[in-house]
Amino acid sequence: MNDARTGERHWADREAVEILQREPEAPVVETGISPSGPFHVGHLREILTGDALTRALRERGAAARLVFIVDNLDPLRKVYPFLDAGVFGPLVGRSLCELPAPDGEGRYDEHFLRPFLSALGRLGVDAEVLPASELYASGRMDEVVLRALEQRDLLARIQQEVTGKSLPETWSPWNPRCPACRRIDQGEVLGFDREAGTVRSRCRACGEEAEQPIAGGGKLTWRVDWPARWKALSVTSEPFGKDHASRGGSWDTGARIAREVYGMEPPHPVIYEWIGLRGQGDMSSSRGNVLTVGELLEVVPPEVLRYFVLKARPARAITFDPGLPLLRLVDEVDNAAARGRDERALELSRAGRFRPVGVPFHHLVLVGQLAGFDAERVIALLERGGYRDLDRGAVEERLVLARGWLERFAPDEARVEIAETLPDAARHLEPDQREYLARLATLLPDLEGASADAIHERLYALASIEGGPGPRRAFEAIYRALLGRDRGPRAASLIEIWGPRRAAARLAEAAEAAAG
């Protein structure tokens, strides 16, 4: 890493070096997300930041682990807009892992987690997924929980000092789950027994009193849970969103608790900014219009999503635009000769076997439309356009994505559709353009079945004759007649695919309409 001077060092490398100073052998990177709703692009930053760190650590010879905690013990806080109030209203306060899925099939947490995990697999994220429910049930948290119960007063003091807010007398770091009504957010701790490893509690909701084992009987409150996990799992680094980072936030309390209660240095923090969304309106899980990771993988290769996130320093807010800008990103990843690409970020973006296509994504979208997304015809068109040595399988794969992008995110300009009837734009043509179309219309029927190259010859030759409109304006006239726009894909291909005879009729119609 002697390139510090040239500034080519990636943020993940810099952080890795610092983490290794603290734990050179087996650093543990922890990340975590609450499965209360769909996982979207924003969540990607949490896990990918952790993944990049882990990779950078492993490259340096460390036996780094990436632990992904699923906070499925968290209670359902309210009835989210995408939930049925009748079903979920009465279930508020229960752990996410004890709720039915929104569609009624299976478990709530798994409903949201499953697609995310499969996306992670495709993204090449090598993480140990650990649901909080299992972490607690395993007993691995018992000791840190007992310590918290014993240090209740100290914890309360720290929290009050850091947040400036007072806590009720009955506050406890432990949230017991009521064995009767299953709520995990209403319990009041009455006492605990270190020898037996149990907690006595009463439920404020239903009044039930019980004595339950720590393992499986509840969870720590978030602010204590976090540092307790650091201790229990020997966490050495933790990426987290800036919401936790603000003054008086959970990082501040967590860091103190780590030192004063658990006698450890808090993990090396990596604070990241948020990912905004452009093009589809702001992302808002409450409105339900989120971009899920799975959705995006139907549109671009996983490497592109990784690259998008890893290219920017975590502290930098970035905006995700699934429209045209996303395509640029695809090309940057696909084309080894692309300028301005961040090689190191790209290296960290590998997600398995990436098959470059060598055709700009936007062009593929275009050709795909012309050829009805039929792989054979697409490849024929591409070859005619000068692309050689195409990796057939890679093209086919990418073509599926191109189609997905077109259907889901393409702006109108990217769509090629031959107008059903003569477009209005075709009425505005100069005399020489009209003349051109009229003459072309008489030639085209003879070209039925001809190759696009042959057709192009004629288009071009006719445009260039004495008194002709010249290529540029000739093509403009054709596009107006067929698409109602001034520009378009290779006119010859368009005509070949639509059929020269049909095109001829349209061009003649345009020539006439413009004259009248």
Added chain:
RNA sequence: GGGCCGUUAGCUCAGCCGGUAGAGCAGUGGACUUUUAAUCCAUCGGUCGGGGGUUCGAAUCCCCCACGGCUCACCA
């Protein structure tokens, strides 16, 4: 109000453990039997938000200010 991040060419950004600025896109010129951000070559383009300070020397370090975004109920 507290805090975090940002303010570098028209746009998006890199550079930031100091040595008088870079890329992509846009623009301009040219090439091309040019076609939906086209490609290739060349080129124009910056008082590095403002003001102080440290230093032989600062976009890079320190302080102050302005503007912008975000965040402060366990929503990454």
